[in-house]
Amino acid sequence: MLDNHERIGTKLIPPLAQIPMAKSSSWLDHHMPEMLWAVLLTGTLNRIQYLNCFREIAAICREWFLRIEAAKNSELENKSGAAHNFTVIVDHIKLAEVSDEEFNKFLSVVLAHPMGCVALRPLLLLDCLPGYDRWRHALQVEPSNDDWSILARSVGGVIDHQSEASTDIRWFKLILPIISGRMRFPESEAERLDELRLFPDKGDMRSVRPFIRSGEMVLRRNPPSPWVEAFWTLAMNKTGCVDPSKDDGYTFSDTEINSTALYAARDAVAERFHSNASPLRIDPRLDSAFGLTLYGLSILEEIGMHRMQTRIVGAIALRALAEVCITLRYLAHIDSPSMWHSYRVYGAGQAKLAFLKLQQIQGDLPTFIDEDAIHGIANEDVWQEFLNIDVGHWANSNLRKLASECGAKETYDRYYDWSSSYIHGNWAAVRDTNFVTCHNALHRLHRIPRIAHRSLHTVEPDCVELVNEVISTLENLYPSAEPIPRLSLRPLQGTADAG
Ligand SMILES: [Zn+2]
Structure with missing residues (x-):
């Protein structure tokens, strides 16, 4: 949970990362390739066959590591930590070191199996x-x-260091130092030793398998063998990517937003605006409350109309709606003339700032700029010559604080953080939408571009909930006997393929 993290500056440190001097070790990247011969047996023979091979090989190779001067020296080694000597591995480095005779003895076990040569080829x-x-x-x-x-x-x-095949290979690595007397256990562990000896036929595998895996961790070459990098490079260069998304095109689902309810709500909002119309030339409370609600309804309408609910733009729209919702809730919570005024003046000041910056642009303006509209807004309430520009935040705060203050923290936590990833184009959103994991195992789960960006989960139910929250806030500010219709979803009709 978040509470378990320690805050250091702006970083939240998880419990495991707080362990001093901890080092990580990657089975897949560095240690699995050293056992490639065994990996190939697990990929070609059935489990009984390859485990029998492992047992026979362990019995033969035990001699390579057998300790003649038993107890005394082993105690010494135990004290110095040298008992977990990484040379007690029948891995490719070791197989390259032993004599021809020893190597052939090892290999004869595999080749005795009809599929042995095919497996190792x-x-x-x-x-x-x-x-x-x-x-x-x-x-x-x-x-x-x-x-x-x-x-x-x-x-x-x-690939998964906890898979059945991985655990079986890791068992083989562990059993050798045990049967060659290099790794010793106290008397009280006799039961555990029996479980290892008779693996996988004795004991509760939910306990035996994790024990094997943690035991194997100390039997890894440190540093990892240099040839392993060359192996991965070769595998990448010699084999192509497998793209699981290559048959995916763009599909657009129909909107679930009930358009009748949407337009009924919009009409009712406009009607209520007129019934509350104020004799003031400028009424920041009225304009802002109704304006934010209409803005929310427009965003929702566009999501549905353009079937953006599973697209990146849909997530960006959700983020905008969350901000609209929290902004209105905060304004309604404070409900002071100065805060409504502040919200409005800040917006007008932003229009003035944009307008003044546009005057300095050389050449053509960006196409999305409507210079007249910006100038109009900047000068609507007062001439811009008298309008201050606020380069901070309109409430001199930030959205998280506003949300906490007005009781909308839950809305903030539910909708704001993750949807913000999409608007900022942060790595998580980029990875999520436009990369897919290559299915060639030799490429170690790297990412490749998708043919078409991934459809996301629909934002429509969330957006409808947010807009309904906005409408409720408006109703509290401008109550009436006749409620404004709430938005709803209709059952999904089907999907259409845009080709
Ligand atoms: Zn690939």
């Missing part, structure tokens, strides 16, 4: 592999382009 695509020539000589086959698919499929099964 993709290794021959990787000339960066430690001991590549020995692998090539031992397997005596030519790799084909299809082997990239076998490799990708196998890696796909271990």
